[in-house]
Amino acid sequence: MNSVKKIMIPVDECLTPNHTLNEAIKFMKKTKWNTVPVTDLTGKLIGVFTRSSLYQMLLLELQQTTTIAKYIKEDIGTVTLDTTFEELEEFIEISEVGTGIVIDDFGKPIGLITTSSAVLSFLHSTQLLKGQLETILQTSNLGALMTNEQGSIIFVNEKLTRMLKQPEDRLLFTDLQQIIPKYESSSFNKDVHFRINIDSDYFVVRLSTYNMPNGKKGFIALFQNVSELENMAQELQTVKKWKSILQTVIDNAYDGLVMINENGEIIFISPSLIELFELDNKTIEGSPVDTILPHLELIPTLKTGVADISDFMEIKGINYMVHRIPVYQDDQIIGVIGKIVYRQLHEVRERFRRYEDVEKKLQVSSRKTEMSRFTFKEILSQDPQMEKLMRSGIKAAKGRTTILIRGESGTGKELFAHAIHSSSSSGKGPFITVNCAAIPEHLLESEFFGYEEGAFTGAKQKGKMGKFDLANGGTLFLDEVGDMSLQLQAKLLRVLQEREFYRVGGTERIEVNVRIIAATNRSLEEMVEKGEFREDLFYRLNVISFEIPPLRKRKKDILLLSESFIEELNKQNGTSIIGWDPMVQQAMMDYDWPGNIRELRNVWERAMVFSENGNVQLVDLPDYLLKKVGYDLLIEEEETTIPEQSLLEKAEQIAIQKALIKSNGNKSQACKLLGISRSVLYDKLKKYEAIEVN
Structure with missing residues (x-):
């Protein structure tokens, strides 16, 4: 959007030379404009009627029916939507009326630009530019300062205060030479770079000049902490070392490793595989894997994205297996790793066979003798x-x-x-x-x-x-x-x-x-x-x-055991329950559990079978449990009521029902249990009409 359009006041209607003084007063009162565009019958701008013109007519004690034609100022400047901020600034500075009229290509007024709106816009742009420059300095990790023509510091950024370990108020109005001893204003005539030491820290400083509004030159100094650069160099060296270590690990951790990219081209192959498959005289990296190593069958994994393991294969009398592993970036397959195992494969198979024999013996032994199963x-x-x-x-x-x-x-x-x-x-x-x-x-x-x-x-x-x-x-x-x-x-x-x-x-x-x-x-x-x-x-x-x-005397264990039962029963029954409704938790805590932990497990097994949405709901619990804790009426009401109650309303209704049950229907005693007055209780009973005490 053009900058002029951002700051102008849109003009929907104007005055004409035939408008009277009375009409002009009303128009200016309504719009609160000090300068009003005046157009001819075709809508083209011919001048402006200003507040000073209005005062002039009033001082002359003219009739309010007098037209404004003779008091229109015709020698005015105009701007267009293409006018730049620089041109606009110059125009407002020389304008006699202090307001710019924006016209379209046909000379018709479409907006006003006042001095105050332009100044505010310039100020906003300046603040925005200042913020952008500070952000650039901050993200560039540079400390910065500016001086006036005498070399006195007039600006420092936050990064420099941290670098020099001094607050802003101590740095402002300090002579630049106190911070940069090498600085000599008399001999300075071009941008320079030099290295300085400040409190055991080393900095590279770029010192340059800038033009001030009064025509004189000030100084800008940018500081880069060399210690940080040296740390980066050390980190780079560490990365190189890690690369060498990882390369060694890749070469030796597996019997063989080959990687392909999304195009099926080999991007890495370990030396052991080059030797095993006799690839010494071939150009490998960048070549299609199906040309160099087709028997590894990595391309199908690239298409399916599913890892798999090959059957035993043989080369030069050596058995080997290929583990094909897809590589993902986000949800996109970007390659496949082929992990080849062939060293000591015979010994591994023999050990697995022995292990399976031992397992079979242990299983036979455990069937013959009962052992303890829990700790x-x-x-x-x-x-x-x-x-x-x-x-x-x-x-x-x-x-x-x-x-x-x-x-x-x-x-x-x-x-x-x-x-x-x-x-x-x-x-x-x-x-x-x-x-x-x-x-x-x-x-x-x-x-x-x-x-x-x-x-x-x-x-x-x-x-x-x-x-x-x-x-x-x-x-x-x-x-x-x-x-x-x-x-x-x-x-x-x-x-x-x-x-x-x-x-x-x-x-x-x-x-x-x-x-x-x-x-x-x-x-x-x-x-x-x-x-x-x-x-x-x-x-x-x-x-x-x-x-x-009993479980009723160890209420803290109810939820702990419930979580364990959910995990166990998900595996046992193939369910996918991840939690429970808060009302289920409240019902569990309110119930006395006469059957203790065995009953708790049975209740969860039943509820998980009936649950339909991954979270056990109140309706999934057995009827006898809900009736015992007074939640059965709430379930019936939920099934017959279309709008759902909030959790707070459900809890409130249950609390009232339980209080009435404990007090055998005595409302005064129920009020004491609930901590509310009788009038509030009656209001709640009216609200929850389904509450009854049997």
Whole structure:
């Protein structure tokens, strides 16, 4: 856009010689112009009517119906849209009316340029230019100063103040010779460069002159910190060293490496490949890879962008493989790397074969013997009580003392038992689990101690080893020990005391070295009082006791466990859940979790299956959970209401509903729980009409 057009005031209407004094007054009052263009009937500019002309007519006490024709100034200057700022500046300086009239190619006025608008525009341009120059100096990393004709500093930029480690106010009006001792104004007649030292820093200075408005010359000095240049040179040298190191790594880290660009031309090949494929006499770099090394088949990878590995190939009796890797820049394939492996390939294959054999043996061994699967590191908790229990469990694991783990169903008692065994000296030994509540009572004894051939009808011909046999040298975990019969309790007590037992139907005494870890969700003390559990066995089991707190008493762990379950279940079920709605989190925290961690995992598995958008929503949770925490009505309202509630409104509605449930419908008590007045509560109830208390 032309500079004149930027600063002019557009003219939409003008005066004519036939306009009266009254009309001119009204026009100038409306436009607030001191100078008004006057045109003929064709719209062509013929002069201007100024405020001084207006005053003249008023002083002459002319009638307001008098036309302005005789008071028009005709000898005026005009400008066009093509007028430069320099021409405009000169025009305004000599203008008698202080306002320039902008005309088009037909001589019709299209705008006004006042002295104030021009000055403001010039000032803005000057400030803009100053800012641009300072930005250039800043990005060029140069310090700069200017002086007047006496050599006194009148300007310094911020970069120079940091270079010289002096504030701006100390540098301004200082003589240039104090900073640049080599400067002598009398002998200075051309631009010069020299090196100076200031406070242990070295600078290259360019000193030149500039013309001042008064016709005299001032000085401009530009400073470049040589130390920075020397650092850059050192960095460049370091880069060269790294290049040499990387070249050596490329030459030796892989058996062979070849790179091609997006055109399929070789841009690098390691010397080992030149020797392997006998390419000494060929021009390689810049040549098409399909001409030099077609058997590597790198071009298909360049087209597909998919990395792959070749089958075994052979050259001169040497087996080799090619790993083809595409190279991307942003989303564009710019080349392919071919990594060739051939050295000691036979030995590598032999080691892999041995490794696979060992893996197979371990898998067979693990199928025969049950082992511990968890450690204390896999018990996730942020609860202080749980952390204390884990520290105590690690200490208890060091001995062979019998341990009793208490806790509600689903709190992780078996996981805790696994962790204790893993931390013990026999952690690599067997970990055998017996669920005393899951095995029929008449089979418990044979399960524990095994049986001899022909011990009972249906017994195996060679007999069977019991759990104590299998756990020898390790741990026997008795889950739900409170469900064991009194008869079996007596036999278990003997094993714990004597460390020996007889198989069912057998006469040979068998000695075992087994650690017992028992778990129960029942109160063994109450069972002892009722005669349902042997007192002597209770004291034998209760040497070291751990009470696993239920999930409702360790609320901090709910979200921690939830994140772990989401990751585990995504892998297990192929889902893609990344999080949950804040209302889901609130529901999880409000629920009491009677089934503890087991229930939490089951709820997440169900919710993740039903979730449709990657984030679990309130509607994905089981109905019984939502009803228990009072969120079921909210779900029903969401399904029947078209406009969605805000998160704040949802939370507010739930809080009111829960307060009414806790107060059994007593609104005064609900107000106290919520911390609001009855009138506010009634307003909210009216707003959320779906809230009811059953």
